[in-house]
Amino acid sequence: MKKLKDKELCKLVKDDALEESLNAFCKLLRDPTHVCLKCGRASNDKKRLCKPQSMES
Numbered sequence: 001m002k003k004l005k006d007k008e009l010c011k012l013v014k015d016d017a018l019e020e021s022l023n024a025f026c027k028l029l030r031d032p033t034h035v036c037l038k039c040g041r042a043s044n045d046k047k048r049l050c051k052p053q054s055m056e057s
């Protein structure tokens with residue numbers, strides 16, 4: 001199992017890391033706490049988003 005590079009999900013997708021490391025990628029999408037205002041992606045680790053915004057209101 002390849003380890004995900006320490007980059008934003010937004011960039012990893014462009015690098016085809018999603019296909020290579022799907023399991024690791026999915027872990028970051030579980031129970032998301034933040035959404036990326038730029039790309040609309042969601043993650044439970046705000047450091048993985050290029051423009052994170054908390055989902056909690």
Ligand SMILES: [Zn+2]
Pocket residue numbers: 008010036037038039040041049050051
């Ligand atoms: Zn983004």
